Amino acid sequence: MAKVIATCRNPEAASALQALHGLYAQNLTVLRLDATREAEIRDAAEAVAKEHGHLDLLINSGAMLHPSARGETSLREISAEGLSITLATNTIGPLVMAKYFAPLLRKGTGAFGDQFPDQAKQHTAILVNLTAKVGSIGDNALGGWYSYRMSKAALNMATKNLSIELGRGKTKVVCVCLHPGTVDTDLSKPYHRNVPRVKLFTPEYSVNCLMNIIEKLDMGKTGKFFAWDGSELPW
């Protein structure tokens, strides 16, 4: 069974994660990590390297809508500070994660995803950045949510760049952007009453959808942006 390392800023307060740890203590490690602190990311990567030597799948899922917990509805509500904090959390954090974990992904065993018969096209690992459909510029018809939309568009660019850099060389890493749908979590809580019930996914349902996509990824799909149902999204 796979070994899973979950990270969060405050493990003591993460009761759901602690409950999972109680059930799967052999397979689940919980590491303290604030993705806006480069030194903590470097230390976490060193700890994983020492314990496991490699990583097969990295999922960057940490994000905020905005420090106010609500997206900006108009230009008047934007501020340099709100933009800066959102970009640090949603965009810079995941890319700095990629910087320190890429060497471990290069050493992965290729346990996730489909593999090409041609060895030159096989991958060692998969890097997933959870972005969002509202991070698609081409799909944007409503506006608003400046900080969140911009942070996800920039993360999409980072993922495309990563797919190019980590697609070169002897050991290749598949890098994709995934849209998880609207999931019943704290992030989207202020908006739940506007979401039709069938479109508000439980975390379990969304994770199952995303794992189905991840299990079918290969180097032919690297650098792309997929929704929870497997459909490709425009940039």
Added chain:
Amino acid sequence: MAKVIATCRNPEAASALQALHGLYAQNLTVLRLDATREAEIRDAAEAVAKEHGHLDLLINSGAMLHPSARGETSLREISAEGLSITLATNTIGPLVMAKYFAPLLRKGTGAFGDQFPDQAKQHTAILVNLTAKVGSIGDNALGGWYSYRMSKAALNMATKNLSIELGRGKTKVVCVCLHPGTVDTDLSKPYHRNVPRVKLFTPEYSVNCLMNIIEKLDMGKTGKFFAWDGSELPW
């Protein structure tokens, strides 16, 4: 003749701008403005409001490649700090400019661009964010330049959002992303020897190309991304 307000961080050191001011003192005002300081932007907008009452065209052109003056060639070279400074300058600055100048653009006279015969589709002003072809995720085939590419992709999203918000209401503002080509300026200087001479534009040539595009903009073109030659770029 149009009144032009040029802004820069250090007017005393901007010798080319001072020379222009010497030739066109009646028409050119030089304002001190650091686009990473929200209070300075607010003050500048208040000064322009007091002196002119409106604005017909806002061009956000300030940008850096990276604090090192060179784009990152690989993931190893990225840092949270470098990303943060580049995003503050290239992405947050222009959006905060839009926040404070939007009310003046809403009051513009429509002096630039083509106007629809239908009054409901006419615009009062134009907002241009200079982004870059390397800020196109869909066009990205080479990777690298993480900070610069990400900052411009995020600015493209901001521009799309602006086009939606400022396209609503009685007075409309055309908002576009423009790619100026590779221009003989300090920003691209470290790369000039790799650029074929015919592809390295003088500032005058690039500005003429961009003004030709701006003079043909209308509400049908808002929210789009054009290169110096008028061709539309993908997101």
